[in-house]
Amino acid sequence: MPKSAPASSTAAQLSVTPSNFSFGTVLVGKSKSLPGVLSATNADVTVSSASWNGQGYALSGISFPATVPAGQTLPFTVTFTPQVAGASTGSLDFVSNASNLVGAEALTGTGSQSSQYSVSLSWDPSTSPVVGYNVYRGTHSGGPYQRLNPSPQPATSYADATVQSGVTYFYVATAVAPDLVESRHSNETSAVIP
Numbered sequence: 001m002p003k004s005a006p007a008s009s010t011a012a013q014l015s016v017t018p019s020n021f022s023f024g025t026v027l028v029g030k031s032k033s034l035p036g037v038l039s040a041t042n043a044d045v046t047v048s049s050a051s052w053n054g055q056g057y058a059l060s061g062i063s064f065p066a067t068v069p070a071g072q073t074l075p076f077t078v079t080f081t082p083q084v085a086g087a088s089t090g091s092l093d094f095v096s097n098a099s100n101l102v103g104a105e106a107l108t109g110t111g112s113q114s115s116q117y118s119v120s121l122s123w124d125p126s127t128s129p130v131v132g133y134n135v136y137r138g139t140h141s142g143g144p145y146q147r148l149n150p151s152p153q154p155a156t157s158y159a160d161a162t163v164q165s166g167v168t169y170f171y172v173a174t175a176v177a178p179d180l181v182e183s184r185h186s187n188e189t190s191a192v193i194p
Contacts, residue, residue, distance in 0.1 A: 011099035012043035014068065021092070023080040023109030031081040032109070038076065038094065040068035047074075047096040054090015054107050056082045082111025085165075118161040119169065119191040125156050126175040126183070134174045134182060135160070141170050141188065152176040168192045 017037045026032045038047060045068045052059055062076040082088060090107035121135060132152025136145035137160065148160060163169060172185035 014098035020106035033079040052092040080109040085113040122157040
C-alpha cells in the first residue's frame with residue numbers, strides 16, 4: 001500500500017552542488033572534468049532526466065531515472081572538451097519530482113588554442129670572453145622579463161617554443177662573463193604570435 005506524504009513542510013527538496021561549474025581555460029581537444037553532487041532532503045527524490053547545452057559540455061556518472069535517497073547524495077561529473085578557441089557558456093538542468101525548482105547550473109569555460117609556433121632568436125657574439133648567454137622574455141616592452149634558460153647557453157641563438165597564440169612577446173639577451181657577471185640587456189626585439 002503506497003504511503004502518502006504528510007501535509008507538512010517535509011516535501012522532497014533537491015539541491016545541486018556547486019551552483020556553477022567554472023572550467024577556466026582548457027586546450028582545444030583536451031578535457032577537464034569537475035565533480036558535482038545532487039542532494040535530497042525530507043524525502044527521496046527521483047531525478048528523471050537532465051538537459052544541458054553549451055559547446056563542448058557533457059554530463060556523466062549518472063543514469064536516469066536516478067533516485068537520491070533522503071539525506072544522501074548522488075555524485076555526477078561535468079566535462080568540458082572545447083572544440084574551438086574562445087569562451088563557451090552553457091547550462092545544466094535537472095528534472096525531478098522535488099517540490100522545489102533547482103534552476104539551471106551555469107557552465108563556463110574557455111577553449112585555448114595550443115600554439116604551433118616558436119620564436120627563433122639570434123644575436124651577434126660578444127667581443128668579450130663569455131661563458132654563455134641568457135635569454136629573457138616579457139609581455140610588456142621594457143620588461144619586466146623572465147629568464148628562459150636555466151643556465152647560460154653557449155650558442156648565439158635560442159628557440160622559444162613556449163609561446164601562446166595571440167600574445168606579443170618582448171625579448172632581450174645578456175652575455176655572461178667567466179665570473180658570472182651579466183652584461184646589460186641587449187636591444188629589445190619583439191615577436192607577435194598569430
